[in-house]
Amino acid sequence: MQAADQPLLTTKGLTRRFGGLVAVSNLDFEIRPREILGLIGPNGAGKSTTFNLISGFYKPTAGELFVFGRNCTGKSPLAISRMGLVRTFQHGSLMRSMSVRDNILLGTIHGVGRGARRRERVAETAEMLGLTPYLADEAGTLPHGLQRLVSIGIAFAARPRLLCLDEPLTGLNQTEVANTLTVLQRIRDEFGCSVLLVEHNMKAVMSVCDRIVVLHHGQHLATGTPTEIRANGNVIDAYLGHRHGH
Numbered sequence: 297m298q299a300a301d302q303p304l305l306t307t308k309g310l311t312r313r314f315g316g317l318v319a320v321s322n323l324d325f326e327i328r329p330r331e332i333l334g335l336i337g338p339n340g341a342g343k344s345t346t347f348n349l350i351s352g353f354y355k356p357t358a359g360e361l362f363v364f365g366r367n368c369t370g371k372s373p374l375a376i377s378r379m380g381l382v383r384t385f386q387h388g389s390l391m392r393s394m395s396v397r398d399n400i401l402l403g404t405i406h407g408v409g410r411g412a413r414r415r416e417r418v419a420e421t422a423e424m425l426g427l428t429p430y431l432a433d434e435a436g437t438l439p440h441g442l443q444r445l446v447s448i449g450i451a452f453a454a455r456p457r458l459l460c461l462d463e464p465l466t467g468l469n470q471t472e473v474a475n476t477l478t479v480l481q482r483i484r485d486e487f488g489c490s491v492l493l494v495e496h497n498m499k500a501v502m503s504v505c506d507r508i509v510v511l512h513h514g515q516h517l518a519t520g521t522p523t524e525i526r527a528n529g530n531v532i533d534a535y536l537g538h539r540h541g542h
């Protein structure tokens with residue numbers, strides 16, 4: 297059993313090179329139970345690379361990755377997702393021609409049980425995300441904001457302990473952003489699930505995250521609460537000074 301306060305994920309010296317370019321350099325950070333952690337940084341800072349490293353899609357050039365206390369360095373995406381770390385993709389993960397119900401059902405393939413249990417899980421997930429009225433609709437016909445929620449629903453239907461979201465707010469209007477942030481808070485508060493949020497919408501990150509990790513040129517620049525990050529001179533110089541309010 298893991299101690300209640302043991303980090304869900306820890307990286308030690310995580311490094312990824314692409315030829316001569318060091319996309320992520322010697323990165324140490326952790327994700328704690330029941331927290332929404334923002335991962336931010338200017339374009340090219342190394343956020344997506346970090347995201348791909350921790351979900352097993354990229355192998356690190358150096359360094360180690362621990363998931364729930366186990367060394368998972370070099371493990372496959374499937375092995376990592378079966379340990380309870382589930383991710384979404386920047387451009388959505390849904391099957392456009394399938395119903396919302398069948399999309400969410402895809403997220404229950406592993407570890408949920410048989411038919412009735414899976415259907416129950418779909419209903420509970422849809423309720424949680426406000427998708428119940430759309431269960432029979434073809435996913436590709438829904439407004440953009442609802443499609444994003446379906447993608448989150450597919451990932452969350454597996455009831456991960458850590459849900460990793462890659463720019464889930466891109467292209468959403470203000471109402472859709474607010475709605476999605478409420479969903480993320482409920483996922484944390486009601487299910488005790490931690491969330492890793494890679495996101496450019498700074499206002500949203502500042503409002504929803506418990507802690508924020510800032511990358512710059514592949515290097516760790518700062519970690520802190522939103523208040524600490526806002527006041528951090530290095531962050532302001534490197535990033536917020538140019539992009540705050542984006």
Ligand SMILES: Nc1ncnc2c1ncn2[C@@H]1O[C@H](COP(=O)(O)OP(=O)(O)OP(=O)(O)O)[C@@H](O)[C@H]1O
Pocket residue numbers: 314317318319337338339340341342343344345346
């Ligand atoms: N597959 C790859 N091959 C070569 N270089 C890559 C690859 N993926 C990323 N890079 C480079 O690594 C650096 C970090 O890129 P990454 O996509 O991780 O940054 P990011 O912070 O996610 O940027 P953005 O906010 O623009 O999505 C960039 O210089 C990028 O060009």
